[in-house]
Amino acid sequence: MTLTAHNISKHYGDQQVLNNVSFHVQDGELLTLLGPSGCGKSTMLRIIAGLEPASGGHISLNGEDLSQVPAAKRQIGFVFQNYALFRHMSVADNIAFGLTVQPRSRRPSRAEIAATVAQLLDTMHLSDHGHRFPDQLSGGQKQRVAVARALAIKPKLLLLDEPFSALDTAVRLDLRQRLKSIQRDLGITCVLVTHDHDEAKELSERVVIMKAGQIEEVGKPHEILNRRILPPNFKRRAVHASLSTHYSV
């Protein structure tokens, strides 16, 4: 499933949040949108999911223009930063939700749904927690439920909006690896939004650097990010200067 953003622009009143953003994601690839907060990356994700309309440009999935397709019909999985779990439903019901809301003609049988849920619980190492409720889970567990829930609908595309930023480091590293292996195994096209350079380096094949609603650079993480140890607008000359004073006598 390939994804293409064609000249996406978005403004809220006078504020221009995205300005002519275009990029392409290959089938099975994990692309990262990286940038400081406020650069428009989360908005971009929401536009892809159909949660917000673009002011200009369009999104196409496998060549099909999504403009007329409402969000509920796009079959695009979305993992939110704050998990967005259904607190009154158990873990198993959360995961099954996307399957149970399908129209009767397309809905899998109860047995099939249960089997899918069991399999996902197993994949995310949550097999003992199916009957629990979100409030009883840790942050890492909640996020795993959120991913399982998104995967249950066999999405064409998986979007993740800073999925690990609310978690502590050890959990974050662990989940990163899980995500990477799941993504590889399933071959699912992913777009990940983050402000964490290490995350981008570890997870993605390509990274899109965004700033102030525009793309600054696109390329392989290691190439770009090792150049960019410092924030993008830090003048290199200053670094040079300080290095030379350091080495002169």
Add this chain to the structure above:
Amino acid sequence: MTSIAIKSEAKRQAPALPGQVPTTLGATLYLGLVVLLPVVALVTAAHGVAANVWVKVLTSSRIVAAIRVSVSTSLVAAAITTVLGLLLAWVIERYSFTGRRVLDALLDIPLALPTAVAGLALAALYAEGGPHAWLGRPLAACGIQVAYTPLGIIVAQVFVTLPLQARILQPVLRQFEPSVEAAAVTLGAAPWQRFWRLFIPHLTPALVAGFTQAFARALGEYGAVIFIAGNLPSYSEIMPLMIATKLEQFDYAGATALALIMLAVSLATLFILNFYARKLGSRYKGGLQ
């Protein structure tokens, strides 16, 4: 710091902010005098009511009818208010349109308007004839009589309780996390599915609280109801009026007995509201998960 002070500190945490004792004491004293004392007076007096008075009260067909009228109309009114209150809270909190703020402000009318004034207006509005029967006349033409019937009682009760349910629901709707709804959308849920499977469970404690409060309020309503009800014994006579009538006849014992029944309902309502609804509510407590 002496060891005794340390021990008591470890046992009972002093509150971080000062002034707990004077404010608590003051509030407790005030509430005790203003609210609890009258209640105690009623309970004590009821205790002194002879058994035969209780028997007379509970077996009088007129009183039993009044209880039946009061309870049934209050239940219906509470149900109507809950549905309408949900509609109003939903529309005000979730949609943006011109006049939204006006609509929200108008909801307070029953809270600010004296019940006697409301009663007067409703009686005129729903009468079958008369210069202001703007609603009563067309309804009568359809064969529906509102004034001087239990229907009129319900109308008055709905008027008085409408803001209660809406005001309880509004903050709950406001607090609902948008990302949870967005998640449901991305998973393919249609709007009505989102309503039934996300919002109704989320709103249930508030709906229960609102229904209970509306019921209690409707049960005790006096001013708004007596003008439109007609007060025909065994038909449209409500409990509060029975109590007032007994007082006028100086039947203090009978009035006390009836008042105790109503007070019991009030207290039951309070407990449901404050303990049960709060317990349910804590499961949906706001904040990030």
Add this chain to the structure above:
Amino acid sequence: MAAQIFIADRRAQARHSGQLLRRSLIGLAAVTVGVTLLLPVLVIFNAALSHGLGVYLTSIFAAETWQAIKLTLFTIALVVPLNTACALALAWAVSKTRVKGSTWLLVVTDLPLTVSPVVTGLMLILLYGQRGWLATQLHAHGIDIAIVYAVPAVVLATLFVTVPYVARQILPQLEDAGTEAEEAAATLGASGWSIFRRVTLPSIKLSLVQGVILAAARAAGEFGAVSMISGHIRGLTTTLPQQVEILYNEYGFTAAYSVASILTLFAVLSLGVKAYFTSSLISAPVPQAINVDDQSAKGRG
């Protein structure tokens, strides 16, 4: 080609039905409010002015009306500050210092809301009446003050009835705000009173004003409880709502509505003031996520 048009139509239909649902719900809400709440208000004004402005003004300026107005205002002036003070003390104890047993305090505060005004009247008669507990106690000490069937009863009844109003407006906001700001002030060395005055109070300015307005409107409008205990002594213990009832019973319909219109005006004014203060408190309705289905095709994304 035909198939494409068909699909486009269905999507347009789905979009349209989303909008349609919204519009009909808004319309339904407006009609509900209009018929249920607005019409009665209009009836009052229409009836009051039905015999012309002259008759209206005569009713308003009648001597008894002025007495009733004075009593109502006097009651408000006494009752609202007292209940506000209690509400503030309660708010501090419950939401800032988290005193134990706060649930019980809140239950007692909410009590007047669920008690019928008639029951309230009876309770006060039992407590303060001629043969009541307090009277017998005072009489034993040679004190003889009439409470029931006199002005003090009116004040006491109104006091009981308006207890919850201010508290219910300020408490939720204070609970949400938590204690951090106050704790920060405490670490900076402020005294309790200082913290209350300079940190807590300003944070609830708007809710406090709204609560006071609602309490005042309720105080002015209290009918049932006052009606039972005031003895209906015209010119002395009649409040405005009672005056309305008296005039109505004497078939002075226009006069009754005229006096009623004063109360209605007061109510409408209070609501207007309250709405003015609320405009900064009501957050904009939750956007975007909700009306997704009919928005996704509005833009092109």
